[in-house]
Amino acid sequence: MKEEKILLSHGSGGKLSYNLIKELFLANFNNSYLERLDDGAVLNIDGLRLAYTTDSYTVDPLFFNGGNIGELAVYGTVNDLAMCGAEPSYLSCSFIIEEGFPLSLLEKIISSIKKASLVAHVDIVTGDTKVVNKGAADKIFINTTGIGVVKEGINISGNNAQVGDLIVINGPIGNHGIAVLSEREGLKFETEIKSDTAPLSSLVAEMLEVSKDIHVLRDPTRGGLSTTLNEIALSSKVDIEINEGDIPIQEEVRAACEILGYDPLCLANEGKLVAFIPSKIAPNVLKKMKENKYGKESKIIGRVVKKSEGKVYLNTTIGGERIVDMLTGEQLPRIC
Amino acid sequence: MKYIDEYKNKEIAQNILWQIRRISKKKINLMEVCGTHTVAIFRNGIRKMLPQNINLISGPGCPVCVTPIQYIDEIIAFSRKDNFIITTFGDMIRVPGSTSTLEKEKANGSDVRIVYSTLDALKIAYDNPAKNIVFMGIGFETTSPTIARAILKAEEEKIKNFSVLSVAKIIPPAMRFLLESGEVNIDGFICPGHVSAIIGSKPYSLIAFQYGVPCVISGFEPLDILQSIYLLIRQIENGRAEVEIQYERVVKPEGNKIAMDKINEVFKVVDSDWRGIGNIPLSGLEIKDKYGKFNARKFAIKKEETKEPKGCLCGEVLRGVITPPECPLFKNICTPEDPKGACMVSTEGTCAAYYKYN
Numbered sequence: 244m245k246e247e248k249i250l251l252s253h254g255s256g257g258k259l260s261y262n263l264i265k266e267l268f269l270a271n272f273n274n275s276y277l278e279r280l281d282d283g284a285v286l287n288i289d290g291l292r293l294a295y296t297t298d299s300y301t302v303d304p305l306f307f308n309g310g311n312i313g314e315l316a317v318y319g320t321v322n323d324l325a326m327c328g329a330e331p332s333y334l335s336c337s338f339i340i341e342e343g344f345p346l347s348l349l350e351k352i353i354s355s356i357k358k359a360s361l362v363a364h365v366d367i368v369t370g371d372t373k374v375v376n377k378g379a380a381d382k383i384f385i386n387t388t389g390i391g392v393v394k395e396g397i398n399i400s401g402n403n404a405q406v407g408d409l410i411v412i413n414g415p416i417g418n419h420g421i422a423v424l425s426e427r428e429g430l431k432f433e434t435e436i437k438s439d440t441a442p443l444s445s446l447v448a449e450m451l452e453v454s455k456d457i458h459v460l461r462d463p464t465r466g467g468l469s470t471t472l473n474e475i476a477l478s479s480k481v482d483i484e485i486n487e488g489d490i491p492i493q494e495e496v497r498a499a500c501e502i503l504g505y506d507p508l509c510l511a512n513e514g515k516l517v518a519f520i521p522s523k524i525a526p527n528v529l530k531k532m533k534e535n536k537y538g539k540e541s542k543i544i545g546r547v548v549k550k551s552e553g554k555v556y557l558n559t560t561i562g563g564e565r566i567v568d569m570l571t572g573e574q575l576p577r578i579c
Numbered sequence: 580m581k582y583i584d585e586y587k588n589k590e591i592a593q594n595i596l597w598q599i600r601r602i603s604k605k606k607i608n609l610m611e612v613c614g615t616h617t618v619a620i621f622r623n624g625i626r627k628m629l630p631q632n633i634n635l636i637s638g639p640g641c642p643v644c645v646t647p648i649q650y651i652d653e654i655i656a657f658s659r660k661d662n663f664i665i666t667t668f669g670d671m672i673r674v675p676g677s678t679s680t681l682e683k684e685k686a687n688g689s690d691v692r693i694v695y696s697t698l699d700a701l702k703i704a705y706d707n708p709a710k711n712i713v714f715m716g717i718g719f720e721t722t723s724p725t726i727a728r729a730i731l732k733a734e735e736e737k738i739k740n741f742s743v744l745s746v747a748k749i750i751p752p753a754m755r756f757l758l759e760s761g762e763v764n765i766d767g768f769i770c771p772g773h774v775s776a777i778i779g780s781k782p783y784s785l786i787a788f789q790y791g792v793p794c795v796i797s798g799f800e801p802l803d804i805l806q807s808i809y810l811l812i813r814q815i816e817n818g819r820a821e822v823e824i825q826y827e828r829v830v831k832p833e834g835n836k837i838a839m840d841k842i843n844e845v846f847k848v849v850d851s852d853w854r855g856i857g858n859i860p861l862s863g864l865e866i867k868d869k870y871g872k873f874n875a876r877k878f879a880i881k882k883e884e885t886k887e888p889k890g891c892l893c894g895e896v897l898r899g900v901i902t903p904p905e906c907p908l909f910k911n912i913c914t915p916e917d918p919k920g921a922c923m924v925s926t927e928g929t930c931a932a933y934y935k936y937n
Contacts, residue, residue, distance in 0.1 A: 248686045252673075252916075259916050494580050501583065503695070504615075504926065506622075561592035561801045563624020565936045571915035 255465060258569045261474070280478065281401050282323040282461065285393050292395070294329030296320060297388040305348070305382060308422045309437030313355030315513060316385040318442045319464070321363045325447040326460045326516065328399040329391035331363060337371040339384040352383070363442040365389065396455040403458040404479035408519040408547040411529055413446060414439070414540040415491040416468050420510030421499045436495045441514030446535045450518065453531045459519035462512070466570045469508040469555070471517060473569045476553035483555045485545030485567070508557075509570040519547065582828075586800030587623075595805040596628055603812045606632040608764055610899055612754060613771035614641030614927025615799055621936035623801040633808065636763065636899040637932070639753050639856060640771055642718045643670045643925035644897055647854045649885045650746045651676035651921075656880040657713045657744065658689040664707060665691045666700035667715040668722075670925045675918060677886040697722075697729035704733070704741035713875045716743040721773040723747045723864055724838035727845035730866065730873045742875040745866050748851055750774050751782040752862035758790045763899045767811035769804065770796040772826040777842075779834025783822045791820040798826035845870055854921060855894020893920035896929050903933040910934065 252259045269277060276284035283296030300316040317334065324331040336356065340349065360367055422438040443462065450457060459479070463471035468490070476483045492500075492507050500507050514537060520528050525543065532538035548556075555567040611617055617637045620626060626635055639645050655676045658665045665681065672681040672691060685691040690710075694700045697714060704712035716726045726743055733741045750771060758765060770783055775796040783794040793814035797807035807825040814821060824830050842864070851863020866874040891913070892906040903909045903922070913919040915931055922928035 248683065250682050250686050252682070262916065497580050497583065557624075559622070559624045559801070560587040560589060561623055561625075561628075561805075562589050563628050563801075565621060565624040568935045 252571070255570065258571045260466070261569065279400055279402060280474070282326040283329070283389075285327050285329070292393040294324045294327035294391045294393050295388075296323040296327070297386065298323060299384060299386040301381065301384050302423065303381065304423075304426050305352070307426050307438055308434075309418070310440035310513065311352065311355050312383065312385060313352040314359045314440050316387045317356055317359035317363055317365070318440055318513065320387040320389040321365060322443045322462045322516070324389045324391040325444040326399070326462055327391075327393060328397040328447065328451060328457070328460065329393045330448060331365050331389055331391040331444050333368045333390050334360065334365050335369045335388040336367045337386040338373070339380050339386075340372065340374050341380045341382050342374055342377045344382055349383070359442070363444055394451070394455070397451060399457060399460050401459055401461060401475050402478040404475050404481050404483075404519045404547050405458055405521070406481060406547050406549055407522055408458055409522050409525040409543050410472075410483065410485065410545040410547070411518045411520060411525065411532070411541055412468070412491065412544050413443070413516050413532060413538040414514075415493045415496065416463070416512055416515060417492055417496040417500065417507040417510035419513040420467070420505075421496050423511070425499070434495060434499060436493070436499065439512055439514035441537050443514065443516050443537060446532060446537045447516070449531050449535055450528050453528045454524040456524060457518055457520050457528065460516055462516050464513060465511050467507075467509040467511060468517065469506070469567045470569045472555045472567065473553070475517075475519065476555050478553075479547075480550060480553055481547045482549050482551040482553070483545060484548045484558065485555065486558045488560045489542060489544045491540055491542050508567060522546070583800065586798070586802040588802065591802055592805055595802065595809055599633070599805070599809050599812060600630050602816055603630055603632060604816060605766075606634075607766040607812070607815055608634045608636050609767045609769060609808060609811055610636045610638045610757075610763075610765045611769040612638040612640040612750060613769075613774065614644070614925065614929075615773070616769055616771070616797065616804065617641070617929055617932050618927055619799050619801065619804060621932045623804075625801060625804060629808070633812070636765070637896070637929040638757070638899060639853065639897045640719070640750060640774075641922070641925050641927040641929070642722075642748065643674055644893065644921045644928045645748065645753075645853045645856070646674070646717055646746050646921065647852045648676055648887060649882070650744070652882045652885060653880065654713070654715050654744055655679050655681060655684055656882045657875065657878070658684040658691055660878075660880065662710050663690070664703060664710050664712045665689065665715065666694045666703055666712055667691065668695070668717065669693045670927070671715055671717060673918065674921050674924045675888065677883055697725045698732065701729045701733055701738060701741055704738050705736075708740060710740060711878070712741050714741070714743045716745040716747055718747055719750050719771070719774050720777040720842070723846065724777060724835075724841045727841040730845050730870055731841065733873055734870065739872070742873050742877070743866060744875040745846070745864055747846065747864040748853070749848065749862050749864065751778070751786065752859050753853060753856065754783075754786055755790075756856065756859045756862075757898060758786065758792060760898070765792060765899070766815055767793045767795070769807050769811065770794050772796060772798050772803075772829060775824075775826070775830045775834070777835050777838045780822045780824055780830065780832045781834075787820045787822050793820045794822045796822070796824045796826050796830050798829065853897075855897040888919040891920040893922045893930070896922050903930040906930070
């Protein structure tokens with residue numbers, strides 16, 4: 244670690260986060276589960292395959308167009324379990340609350356959590372509450388941990404992408420990133436863009452019904468599609484090729500990116516997944532995805548081209564080619 | 580999306596490329612002056628699509644990159660003062676000063692806020708009457724009118740706790756400076772679209788006539804850039820040197836008079852230091868004495884001693900003398916995670932573009 248202090252960029256889900264995880268956390272806690280760097284670990288306990296994951300939620304503002312921190316805390320963890328191929332069952336839920344936080348807002352968040360857990364079919368079975376001095380936390384932080392069972396025959400992992408796999412995404416990218424950003428102080432702009440916050444467990448279950456032979460599932464949250472694809476390419480040691488013209492992006496999101504100078508590939512999503520599917524079964528999986536509420540706009544965006552050190556290439560709309568790199572630090576609005 | 584998709588049409592792109600190949604005979608260097616063009620060229624993979632006799636050189640048009648380190652140290656010094664809020668465009672916060680960055684100062688407890696508009700900075704001043712709000716006034720002719728407008732608004736609304744640290748610069752003198760220096764052989768300029776929307780096409784006339792170098796003012800979509808390259812090649816192959824506006828849907832020959840009036844009201848043209856290039860006469864904007872109360876330089880600050888990063892060749896990159904991979908620090912010591920020079924920090928910096936897309 245060259246930096247003396249933790250910077251916001253270390254938490255952005257991009258390269259600095261990746262380095263922190265590799266050089267500090269993985270270096271110290273290393274074991275065969277953790278080293279896969281998947282969204283969760285799939286444990287084998289007395290013959291039962293259990294997916295186990297945890298996530299902490301901090302978002303500013305707490306309530307944004309299309310969601311809130313409570314929904315995120317449930318769906319985010321549910322999605323991490325689903326990305327292991329598991330059927331999410333139980334969640335824990337812990338709160339760190341800043342002194343002075345309005346009870347009415349807490350009630351609103353709890354009610355959202357309850358609703359989200361009903362939608363995602365998970366029970367919240369344990370939890371914890373801590374209140375800290377004013378200023379020691381920013382309003383409220385939520386941590387959720389989840390477990391779920393992974394059925395036999397399912398072997399989904401970020402290091403399992405194989406040459407010839409087709410890459411599918413379940414809808415337009417970048418909505419969450421822009422929705423949250425548009426409500427931040429100093430960057431406020433009027434937009435109809437809603438966060439895509441959604442539980443993906445039902446979609447994944449239906450995909451796995453078609454075939455258990457899906458190789459990789461990942462939700463491109465912080466760091467966006469570009470970071471997720473780079474992580475998969477690196478862990479699977481393959482080169483990936485995606486087509487710019489095939490990546491679904493809503494017009495409003497594109498417009499916001501044009502104005503702010505953002506790359507939609509680096510924007511956060513909260514209801515998206517990328518799947519690496521053998522080309523033989525891809526058409527059937529895609530067909531099934533399109534029947535699900537959260538997969539109507541599913542699309543093939545690229546493929547795994549060859550074994551290699553792990554690069555992501557983009558065929559540009561006009562017929563050029565370029566590299567897609569991981570996000571470095573937080574995306575920052577440009578000057579002009 | 581209107582005004583976007585039609586400028587990304589693959590067939591038209593191939594057609595322009597065919598025409599470029601048809602007329603292009605000479606081996607030429609074209610400089611894209613503006614950083615936004617550099618990024619657009621990389622993002623669309625344009626370099627590799629062009630015939631090998633056409634070489635694109637990235638120019639000094641990235642405001643973050645050409646801001647000398649002492650000014651970064653200056654804003655960092657402000658951020659360390661009690662009761663000050665620093666407001667800045669996002670690109671600035673990771674730019675390394677001699678020993679620190681605004682991002683690091685923020686981690687140390689300084690109040691550093693990213694804004695998208697100068698008027699947002701003014702609003703922060705309005706909302707925090709007990710604090711001094713300093714805005715890092717960086718940019719070219721595109722941003723300067725907005726900074727001028729914020730100062731005029733602060734005057735109108737009697738907002739006393741707002742000030743600007745002006746490091747604003749003017750583009751055409753830098754273009755002339757590069758030609759005068761003779762370090763790089765430039766056969767044509769792809770001129771910045773949005774700067775030209777403000778200044779118009781006239782300031783480039785001198786460059787075309789005096790130096791015989793064709794100028795084409797270009798939009799930022801891939802077809803805009805390809806067409807501008809075609810127009811430049813056509814001029815060069817025909818032995819002409821004129822100013823042409825490709826970005827007609829935005830740029831008028833006379834520019835934007837209202838915006839220019841605002842700049843002229845608030846700013847005076849001064850000699851200015853450009854990182855890696857040196858002092859260029861009459862190439863910077865400083866706040867006129869008339870608006871001195873909004874000039875952040877009225878405060879006494881203690882700036883640390885300037886230390887340039889060892890071995891960094893940002894200057895050579897900015898002058899188009901070398902490409903980033905020719906700098907020994909590139910990718911080895913200087914990366915977007917741990918940048919040594921400004922060209923690696925800004926999204927519009929040449930080194931960052933080479934690192935990210937090439």
